[in-house]
Amino acid sequence: MTLNSKVPEGRMDQKWDNYKASVSLVGPANRRRLEVIVIGTGLAGASAAATLGEMGYKVKAFCFQDSPRRAHSIAAQGGINAAKNYQNDGDSDYRLFYDTEKGGDYRSREANTYRLAQVSANIIDQCVAQGVPFAREYGGMLANRSFGGVLVQRTFYAQGQTGQQLLLGAYSALERQVALGTVTMYSRHEMLDVVVIDGKARGIIARNLVTGELERHFGHAVVMCSGGYGNVFYLSTNAMGSNVTAAWKAHKKGAYFGNPCYVQIHPTCIPVSGDYQSKLTLMSESLRNDGRIWVPKKKDDNRKPNDIPDEERDYYLERRYPAFGNLVPRDVASRAAKERCDAGYGVGSSKQAVYLDFKSAIERYGKTEAHKKGMHNPSKEEITEMGKDVVKSKYGNLFAMYEKITGENPYEVPFRIYPAVHYTMGGLWVDYELMTTLPGLYALGECNFSDHGANRLGASDLMQGLADGYFVIPYTIGSYLSKEIRTNAIPTDHPAFDEAEKNVRGRLEQLLNIKGTKSVDHYHKALGQIMWHKCGLARNEKDLKDAIQEIKALRAEFWKDVRVPGEMNSLNPELEKAGRVADFFELAELMCIDALNRDESCGCHFRLEHQTEDGEALRNDKDFAFVSAWEHQGDENWELHKEPLTYEYIEVKQRSYK
């Protein structure tokens, strides 16, 4: 099968308008009889379900949490980008598009990224209309801040809880549709297979996690909004329940998987403290607006951070990247931290951490406050006190969170930070309409591959999730459903449902019947170790080849020796985890194969064999300017398809943030 990205003709800035003007529509009477299944209720899923419901489609939405409001979009902290140019600092749709392409190291599809930039401003209008309480200036206008990899201020925020506020906005819209009866909500349900009839996605098998029952649901179309797969590393900033299962089942039923090796490792997370660690906590990148990152100039310097004078500190990001300084993109910042720690300059008891210091920001803000208040000779203490208040108003919740977790007060001593797995740019391959290679199956938000290339810029995930759900799928799904208006709902006693349910049940029973000796977490942790060390921040051919063999061996052991207690027909969190980890094993192998195949460095994918003299990622556009789309062809067997990436509206360059 050749990949058809279905990018519309015409000038880049007119493609989306042309598309909207010519796409087939479904009339209101027909929408009422067309059923759409939405998997996941994060920003993409909740916004899609709510909007499709408003349009009159019969929507069924599924989430594994106890309420749609808990999806992990809620944890996004720093903000959401939009090309509003409210700050009059030179922003535009083109600039946002350009920054996203460049940030992604020229590995994303131009037309999708441009559309994302075009609809970004509308997202802010929509959210404000819903009552999302964004931060404001004293004049009542919306406030902005800057984020990594850009030179304008286009990030809208609600303290350090932007994801929460945006998700609650989408959740409210969703619940409004539930009340109106256009959306039926299935909480504590997990999708365990896609049902394919005559080559089209026609429904799902879901497990009711409370009763353990398997349920069959028909849909004229299925919209996957199931998030990313960072938990393949065991330790990540994802929620404990975040998983690849829904997307993976779709992959095995015919949806190609795009760029699985593109994993973003976030530079500012709280370091690991012990082997019991269950997750890693991210500190918003917005901290890099005001915090300065440093390590001691001397190796193994055991002095306390505040005892090290300024001239003996190496502000290595400011030194290496004078133009962007502490605000270089995430991949660059993460690798730079690892480089310093590997070279022996790390801090803290593990030596796997660097400092993020607010001392100069506190002083700077304190002086501004003193000036505002007309204090001519403020004491050092007064300045510090006032400066701390300003920092608290900007980042208070992040400082409090850090103190709870580490027991240290970051107003007094610098944060200790280290990179952690955060976001996966890879995901189900989709065309311009966000449809996967399985007709009738769409993928939105983090679970698709489309907009961020090989590295995502900060505050662009929220933008993409809401763009896809509010403003893209409502149009593009019409292109497919307009041809389905004569398709009646297919009864769920169809043999394809029988077959899918039988397979799901068989797999669950198999997991329960192994009755081995080691827990699911044991295997998940072991898998995470392989992935972190061999398919993490820096990769090379030998490690990747080793990793593939180790994953295969560990997977075989898992299926012989895992112990899943409890039973199928009740709430059984261990059984849920077992199914997810089983899928992570398969994905992990594909990630390593993809990383091995991509014999270049780009964005977050850093192959040690390919770097510039300064240690930056060295792309090979001649051989690798394509999207890797992997077709599942049976157990441990994939075929690679390539979607060539061409650039008409942007000059492809070596990325530089100097």
Place this chain on the structure above:
Amino acid sequence: MEHKNLSLTLKVWRQKNSKAQGGFETYKIDGISTEMSFLEMFDVLNEKLINEGKEPVAFDHDCREGICGMCSMYINGRPHGPWHGTTTCQLHMRAFNNGDTIVVEPWRAKAFPVIRDLVVDRSAFDRIIEAGGYVSVNTGTPQDANAIPIPKQKADAAFDSAACIGCGACVAACKNSSAMLFVSAKVAQLANLPQGQPERATRALNMLDQMDKEGFGSCTHTGACEAVCPKEISVLNIAKLNNEYLGASLTVARD
């Protein structure tokens, strides 16, 4: 931070399902680092139970960074445990001493039936939001976001109310199992914003009606909810809700 290892006795509520009779089980557990989170301590306990061939304790959790609102646990008589303004997932074992006995129960409220062990059903909160916790605006092309200036104080106040994570600690702490803090946070958020004005009166009435229907109790102003709220949502929201309710009752004609 310096860390120590703790030996602890846990008394944990075990209940097979919503119909079964529950009871406390006692577990001894050693080698708990003070650097662990409370839920990581439960991970260690569950790993031990699995290795002993027993069923692990079911508990709700997801983000483990204090924002999704999924974790619950009534710890030593207090929702989310001893630390102020903290969810269970962010509570760390530094809060306890070697040799402590820790009692862990599910949220207890008629409107939150136990599903299993420490897991309860909080879908009543979703239904309260369905009754009016939104601005009725369809996706489309609303006016420019800066067309309506909102004073910073108003926007900040709306944010403070909107910070509620819907965990239900307020209900668990309340002797009446009232959901007033939860309801008031949403009503106050939208009452503070111009976008919330058109439905302001009906929202307060309908959400409170739904709260009553779900079997939550009434508010007698003891303030226990605010004291345990992990997001420090203020009881002033309840005062605001009462004000809204009174005003609405006088102005809205009802069937």
